[in-house]
Amino acid sequence: MKKFFSVALGILTAIGGFVDIGDLVTNAQVGARLGWSLGLVVMVGVLGICVFAEMSGRVAAVSHRATFDLVRERLGPRVGLLNLLGSMAVTLLTFIAEIGGVALAIELVVSVHYVLLVPLVAGLVWLILWKARFSLMENVLGLVGLSLIVFVVALWQLDPDWGHLGSQLVTVDKPSDETWPVWSYYAVALFGAALTPYEVFFFSSGGVEEHWQVEDLTTMRLNVFIGFPLGGLLSLAIAGCTAVVFGPLDASVDTLGQVGLPVAVALGKLGLAFAIIGFVAATLGAACETGLSTGYSIAQYFGWQWGKYVKPRDASRFHLTLIIVTLLAMAILVTGVDPILVTEVSVVFSAVALPLTYFPILVVANDPDYLGEHVNGRLANGLGMIYLVLIGVAATAAIPLMIWTRMGA
Amino acid sequence: MSAELAPGRALDAVLHLMDRQVVDRDGRMVCKVDDVELTEHPDRTWEVTGLLAGPPALVPRFGGRLGRALEESWRRLGVEEGDRLVPWRIPLALVGELGSGVRVLAARDDLLQRQTDSPPAPGEVRRRLNDVLQLEARAPDGERLGRVLDVRLRAVRREPLQLLAEGLVIGRGRPGGYLGYDREPQQGPWLLNRLVRRIHRHSAYVPLHDTGPTDWEAQVVEIRGPLLPLDHP
Numbered sequence: 001m002k003k004f005f006s007v008a009l010g011i012l013t014a015i016g017g018f019v020d021i022g023d024l025v026t027n028a029q030v031g032a033r034l035g036w037s038l039g040l041v042v043m044v045g046v047l048g049i050c051v052f053a054e055m056s057g058r059v060a061a062v063s064h065r066a067t068f069d070l071v072r073e074r075l076g077p078r079v080g081l082l083n084l085l086g087s088m089a090v091t092l093l094t095f096i097a098e099i100g101g102v103a104l105a106i107e108l109v110v111s112v113h114y115v116l117l118v119p120l121v122a123g124l125v126w127l128i129l130w131k132a133r134f135s136l137m138e139n140v141l142g143l144v145g146l147s148l149i150v151f152v153v154a155l156w157q158l159d160p161d162w163g164h165l166g167s168q169l170v171t172v173d174k175p176s177d178e179t180w181p182v183w184s185y186y187a188v189a190l191f192g193a194a195l196t197p198y199e200v201f202f203f204s205s206g207g208v209e210e211h212w213q214v215e216d217l218t219t220m221r222l223n224v225f226i227g228f229p230l231g232g233l234l235s236l237a238i239a240g241c242t243a244v245v246f247g248p249l250d251a252s253v254d255t256l257g258q259v260g261l262p263v264a265v266a267l268g269k270l271g272l273a274f275a276i277i278g279f280v281a282a283t284l285g286a287a288c289e290t291g292l293s294t295g296y297s298i299a300q301y302f303g304w305q306w307g308k309y310v311k312p313r314d315a316s317r318f319h320l321t322l323i324i325v326t327l328l329a330m331a332i333l334v335t336g337v338d339p340i341l342v343t344e345v346s347v348v349f350s351a352v353a354l355p356l357t358y359f360p361i362l363v364v365a366n367d368p369d370y371l372g373e374h375v376n377g378r379l380a381n382g383l384g385m386i387y388l389v390l391i392g393v394a395a396t397a398a399i400p401l402m403i404w405t406r407m408g409a
Numbered sequence: 410m411s412a413e414l415a416p417g418r419a420l421d422a423v424l425h426l427m428d429r430q431v432v433d434r435d436g437r438m439v440c441k442v443d444d445v446e447l448t449e450h451p452d453r454t455w456e457v458t459g460l461l462a463g464p465p466a467l468v469p470r471f472g473g474r475l476g477r478a479l480e481e482s483w484r485r486l487g488v489e490e491g492d493r494l495v496p497w498r499i500p501l502a503l504v505g506e507l508g509s510g511v512r513v514l515a516a517r518d519d520l521l522q523r524q525t526d527s528p529p530a531p532g533e534v535r536r537r538l539n540d541v542l543q544l545e546a547r548a549p550d551g552e553r554l555g556r557v558l559d560v561r562l563r564a565v566r567r568e569p570l571q572l573l574a575e576g577l578v579i580g581r582g583r584p585g586g587y588l589g590y591d592r593e594p595q596q597g598p599w600l601l602n603r604l605v606r607r608i609h610r611h612s613a614y615v616p617l618h619d620t621g622p623t624d625w626e627a628q629v630v631e632i633r634g635p636l637l638p639l640d641h642p
Binding site for chain 2: 063305310
């Protein structure tokens with residue numbers, strides 16, 4: 001029974017923790033402009049994160065090594081450092097976006113300008129990173145994040161033309177008023193949002209934090225293969241909601257308030273309250289995860305003690321890194337830069353950085369020196385290779401598409 | 410995976426030791442294996458005698474102009490310190506287990522000492538693995554055979570651990586040398602394996618007794634014996 005609860009808890013937190021500011025904003029924007037015509041991309045992206053999270057989780061459970069250990073061991077110090085700089089830049093960008101997202105979500109309730117809230121939010125994030133137990137942080141924010149299910153209820157209440165949405169979902173097509181480059185740009189952005197590199201840094205390091213062993217592989221796989229797709233369903237629901245409300249108006253989504261608007265339309269104040277609680281939990285959870293991921297990556301490259309399973313004083317360089325990145329994120333946000341814009345940029349650069357992370361994971365997941373009998377099977381390798389190609393295409397196309405479409409304008 | 414370090418087991422220094430995480434006896438993380446100390450005995454046998462850590466060990470591995478620039482920057486940030494460019498060292502005798510990480514038998518507090526604090530015995534010369542990896546392999550007639558890519562080691566004793574060098578992996582030094590595919594025909598994914606093995610098709614193994622004298626100034630090692638096919642250690 002205890003086992004059942006731990007599996008259920010893991011799945012629920014995986015659902016609640018799946019969506020972050022990148023998913024919220026990108027899915028809402030895509031829904032408003034393109035309906036569900038990129039639904040297939042969301043599903044492909046979700047399967048991709050499942051495949052690679054499973055590999056990195058398996059490596060963590062069997063060899064107790066997290067992703068950036070592998071990056072340096074398999075790419076060498078030179079390419080590893082380049083990789084560190086690239087991944088750090090993207091993760092830091094995501095971290096900034098998440099903290100901004102928390103502030104924007106709170107602004108919706110208290111009507112205080114988000115810039116004033118940023119120092120408070122940054123302080124809160126740091127306090128969680130310093131004080132909270134790893135499992136507590138994961139479980140509380142993951143479970144509260146489940147209130148984003150309100151988007152599924154709202155979509156159902158909005159009673160959309162399911163036939164139309166369904167046909168958009170299964171066909172590769174676009175609404176006639178949008179161009180293919182814009183469609184491709186958002187496809188890459190959605191792919192980047194679904195596969196954000198920090199997710200595997202965090203997932204594998206979290207496995208080491210929670211002392212996963214070979215026996216935990218089944219639990220880990222259930223979390224990944226049930227939790228993540230259900231989290232992906234939330235993404236689709238958000239896109240569906242904005243498709244119904246904004247689609248006919250030809251309006252675009254530029255604020256977090258507009259992301260939540262369809263819920264208010266469908267379910268009124270109470271629904272909106274759930275949505276905002278969900279925004280806060282999802283972005284706060286992701287802020288903690290991205291913040292930790294920057295510390296994990298640097299510490300794992302240089303070999304410092306990292307992790308919340310030891311006291312802060314036993315991992316002093318790691319915690320110092322967390323303090324510095326939190327201050328840095330705060331400093332950038334108080335300049336008044338639009339967090340939504342930072343989010344849009346971060347998902348595109350995530351797409352660019354994808355191969356840096358996923359290639360070494362695929363290689364090590366095949367290495368018997370690390371994994372013994374638990375190396376990848378044919379299915380994992382087949383999917384891994386297909387995704388390596390997809391990731392390569394997305395990474396190459398991301399910046400040209402961004403320039404060509406002027407960020408989807 | 411905690412690999413047994415039974416006497417007789419062979420491993421490749423770059424593939425299985427370099428860049429690994431060092432943890433102490435309580436499982437706390439200490440540092441990375443930024444470089445490996447190789448001692449050349451008077452009888453020309455090579456032995457791993459320590460693990461090196463810290464920027465003075467790591468930075469030269471970046472190689473070329475970047476490596477020199479970073480090393481100079483590191484020195485300039487502490488010109489007062491006489492041992493600024495001396496790496497930290499962990500004697501190999503303290504290493505208990507070699508798996509996905511390197512476990513040492515002591516606690517991490519005060520574990521790292523400067524390499525110069527324990528000088529080598531008379532007649533012994535210390536090198537770094539990275540210096541060996543700069544060597545060019547040449548046939549006695551001067552034909553270029555490639556670069557040294559790795560050093561194969563054999564554990565000859567377990568407590569305390571003793572690792573002797575046994576041979577050199579040489580090849581063209583193309584990208585993907587750390588991935589391990591050149592030594593493992595079965596490691597998947599199949600397509601990646603074929604591709605990397607194709608890039609590294611010139612890689613070969615030479616036992617140490619088939620090598621001639623090493624010219625450290627010119628960075629050349631002479632290969633006298635035949636090149637053997639490369640397999641998993």
